[in-house]
Amino acid sequence: MRGRVENIMKRVKRSKKLEERNVNDPFKKLDKDVNVEILMKLPPRSIARLHFVSKHLSSIILDKEFTKLYMTRSSTQPRHLVTVNGGHYYVKIQRFHSISPEYPLSSNHNKVSCKLDPYGLSLPYEFHPPVxxxxxxxxxxxxIVGNPSTGQFVFLPRVKTTKKNILSVFxxxxxNDVYKVLCMTVVTKRSNISRGVMPCDAMSEEHQVITVGGAKEKWRMIECKYPHRHYSECQGICRDGVMYYLASYKEKRSLMSxxxxxxxxxxxxxxxxxxLQQFGELVDHAGKITIATLGRRGPVDLWVLEDVNKEVWSKSVVVLPSGADRFERFYTFMLRGILATGEMIFAPITSTNPFYFLCYNPEGEKFRRIVIDDIVHYSDPIQVFVDHVESCMVL
Structure with missing residues (x-):
């Protein structure tokens, strides 16, 4: 009985402190327009913290109109996003580096660290391109789905499958103003195995979709009229409400939407x-769906989808300059995207120490390195994404 009374008293004290904090909230004395102006100048991490500190500001922060306003401003200042899963052997931390393309110095990085698992393991998640x-x-x-600018993540229900050959696209x-995840799995029938049919001949038979943040958040099985086999090792991308990924359809490499x-x-x-039937990776070419093929020390072929309905493609070739001082290990790099300025972003397949990625401007034939000093572990899984837009959305 005594313990129950003590717990009630603690809750009353916390309630009183919360009420006092709301009464003494300095932001309550300011006009809404002034508060909005203040919030617009803050980084997303600070806005997420203010959500828990000020009840008055929280009502503004959670307003969809403010989120859209902040997103509109951030869209004019896209950044590079680098994800790193590092730390000690038993306790891993997921780190996100948001980097300005114009001012890539370490002092201008927005760094967020967080634990993605309740037990502190922080499993090496493979991330999709940010949307x-x-x-x-x-x-x-x-x-998991989250905001790398605030460090807030939420777990989705586990995918309804025990298969390992999975492709998911975000x-x-x-x-409908919602985020969705498409997940596909391959079902290899025992009869096929007994006949000696290789797993690569199997089709993507399970297609599932989940709406993030829905009232009844769960995976839904959907039908696909085009039997195809997805490539689980390839990344998919999303543009203008449509997902794209490479797959095999009628024994030909195709682009699925x-x-x-x-x-x-x-x-x-x-x-x-x-x-194109053997090589190529999907990249975002300043908003256009592009398949890039890159040989060792060779040119980069860019196949751009100019018209989706008419299936019109155009091809351009970018010849990279030679030079042992610049391309000693260039064959270990992959093209991650092309900015609206035409600058091409190449990231290493394996970690370097210190970690860096290359930016190449074909017009001026100039390379520049963006170095991230505090990434020093060769074994840390690292991913680089371009055209990342910072969001203040609170999950």
């Missing part, structure tokens, strides 16, 4: 070029 400030990560059948549906609003699949034929 409108949020990012999605997957480790096996575990999935995107935003502008029609998935409309997030209608939840319909479609097939886009690739140009009849042999190299």
């Amino acid at each position: 409108r400030g949020l990012i999605c990560g997957r480790y096996g059948i575990k999935m 995107g935003y549906d502008p029609v 998935f409309d997030l609003s209608s939840e319909d699949f479609n097939v886009i034929k690739l140009p009849e070029v042999e190299v």
Whole structure:
């Protein structure tokens, strides 16, 4: 009985402190426009903290109109996002580095560290390209969605499968103003195995979708009219409410699309070029869907999808300058994206010490390095994304 009374007294004291804090809230004395102006000048991490400190500011921060206003401003200042899973052997920390392309010095980095697992393990999640400030990560059948600018993450229900051959794509549906995740798994039937059929001949038979933050958040099985086999090792990307990923359809390498609003699949034929049936990665080319092929020390072929409906592709070739001082290990780099300025971002496949990635401007034929000094572990899984937009969204 005594213990119950003590607990009640503690709750009363906390309640009183909260009421006093709300009464003495200095932001309550200011006009809403002034508070909005103050918040617009703060980084997302600070805004997320103020959400828990000031009840008056919290009502503004949680307002969708303020989130859109902040997003509009951030869209004019896109950044590079580097994800790192590092730390000690038993306690891993997920770190996010938001880097300004114009001022890439370490002093200008927005750094956020967080633990993504309740037991402090912080499993090495593989992240999808960020979409409108949020990012999605997957480790096996575990999935999380969060805001790398604030360090807030939420767990999604586990994917309904025990298979390991999984492809997941993260995107935003502008029609319904929601984020969704598409997940596909391959079901290899025992009869096929007994007949000696290789797993690569199996189709992506399970297609699931989940709406992030929905009232009844759960995976839903959906139908696909185009039997295809996804490439689990390839990244998908989302543009204008449509997801894109590479897959095999009718024994040909094709570009699959998935409309997030209608939840319909479609097939886009690739140009009849042999190299595209074997190589190439999807990259975001200043808003255009592009397949890039990069050989060792060779040119970069860019196949740009100019018209989705008519399946019109254009090709351009970027010849990289030679030089042992610049490209001693260039074959270990991959093209991660192309900015609106035309600058190409190359990130290493394996970690370097210190970690850096390369920015190449074909117009001026100039390279520059962006070095991140506090990434020194060779074994740390690192991913680099371009055109990241910082968001203040509180999850």
